Amino acid sequence: MINVNQSLLISNSSITNPEDDSVVSNDFSTVLGALILSLVFLLGFPGNVFIVWSILARIRRRSVTTLLILNLACADGFLMALTIFFIIYLAKQTWSFGNIMCKGLFYLCNTNMYASIFLITLMSLHRLVAVVFPQKLSVWVTRKIVSRVIIGMWVLVMLFALPSLIFRDVRIDSDEKNRIRHVCAPNHTVARHVRFQYAFETVAGFFLPYVIIITSYVIILRRLRKTKFRRKVRSENLILAIVVMFGIFWLPYHVINMIQVAAEWYPDDSPTRHTLDHIAKSSRAVTSALAFISSCANPVLYTFAGKSYIKKNGFAFMAKLFEGTAQEQTGNKKSRNKGKEDCTINTDVSIHLTQNGTVGQNTSCNVNI
Template sequence: WIRENPSFISAETTPDPDEENAVKNNYSTAIGALIFSLVFLLGVPGNLFVVWSILARCRQRSVTTLLILNLACADGFLMALSIFFIIFLALRTWVFGNAMCKIVFYLCHSNMYASVFLITLMSVNRLLAVVFPHTLYRLITRKVVRRVILGTWVLVIVMSIPSLVFRDVKGVRFEYAFQTVAGFIIPYAIIITSYVLILKRLRETRFQRNFRSEKLILAIVIMFGLFWLPYHVVNMIRVCKGIFSTNNPITTSNLLHDIAESTRAVAAALAFISSCANPVLYTFAGKSYIKNNGFAFMAKLFEGTSSETETKTTAQKKKNKQTKCT
């Protein structure tokens, strides 16, 4: 939402006359700055603690743990970038130059895609562990997981290139639509499908009920969706605004423009909350370990994802043996 500020647009670009100020709403700006400040103070140390817990204290690293590690790296880096937006909202102008504007948005979008894709991989991994424990899930070795994660980072680096290329008004609208479809609608369609199949399988097998991994990942999925939904809604409002500006009366375009302008600072700040919420979520999920494990409580929580996978596989084997005996 900084990109439309005239100070960020190059001389070759013709700005939309309706977009002469990136932060017109004082109330929205103040709330946005406050939220960005809070997520910076909580998100950076929180995600660093998650990374430290996994690398220094976690002895058994399951697939879920490796994905959480990469998610914490993406979230922590995104939280560090929030300092730029805090300064922007405080000063009401971008003081870091056009090149830095491109770089910051490129990094933000890269980490946005990384977060949602890693969460999608978590859901697919749980699907394979629950529904196909003896076939497809056995193929998921540590080597395969590392290659998939590396491929995911390469993919998000490529997908974020439009942040550097599309700088005119039409390009920006294309990018908004692309972000929403590729970074929200498609991943969440995969996630919802995965959890529908998981829940169906859980109802069929008694021994697979009430495992912490499913609950933890489902909580991550729900929180990410809730906090990012307003951002993508604003994106689509801006896309619709561009369509109405050419095909309908100017009053409709102005109305959509006013709605987007008055809400985008808060919507962007809410999206950042999702990246600092995960460490808080892990803390609540692992609070039963705090008394006995101290600062290693989070590592103990993540190690549980390994033992749960083994428990499911062992239980399935026992069930198969009992079936054969009868």
């Protein structure tokens, strides 16, 4: 609870704050945001917990893709658990959890944003190595290397999210009806802080990772056109669906970031700045709530991808989706052994390799990502 002295200090410091409006200043936006987050919580939290349980309890030998999906589900599930605080914030239109929670919750949300896109990027890079350099996969992608990369990724995302911890505080605000309320809002005191934080979020947390992802898939598609590629597994389409869904739901958030950055280049009394500020502030709650949807969309994607397993395997269908059945692996092995050299790597892509590892038709090598 904020005492009187803290409230006066926060109130006085916000007088010169260029971001006097808050995300809870628009009634329609906050109500819509609260409804979206409520649906996201009801769908996303149990869905991601189920994914984590399926991988940890049902799968003994976990592939690289499965380990990355496990980390993604853990991050998304944890974020879903935090949505209850933001639902209360939007519904009450006042922050009731103190300054430490204000900083901490938004920091954790930003950490999840970076973690999600970085994990998806790692999935795409792993796919690239498996298709373009399959003979190097067992050397470059070992369990030790993958573990170190994932740990390093988590350290990096925690560093990248620090601006959301620094540039946010609780302050006293009042609306047009002179109702006093606490808001958890950015505390940028100069324009360059606004430009730095939101531009950095968009470039590091969206633009650059997507450039890597798109480049990876362009190279993959070009390589596959030169081979007799046999699509055998669902993970390629599944990863592409994850990439597309993340982009759809996070793009509006980053568009608002860029609008807010653009507004800071205009003078304070500029009509253009006023218009851009109004667009950004009135849309922030809805676009942030839409971004949360990406964390609950993955369980839905996995369910549709694994629907053929549901009747046969029941609650184990998710595990079967990620690892494939033993019968399918046995069948693939028998077909590969008919007059051709056999090699197996744990991936989901089937390509033809020659004896020296170059693309050709003489030797069949099954690669299952």
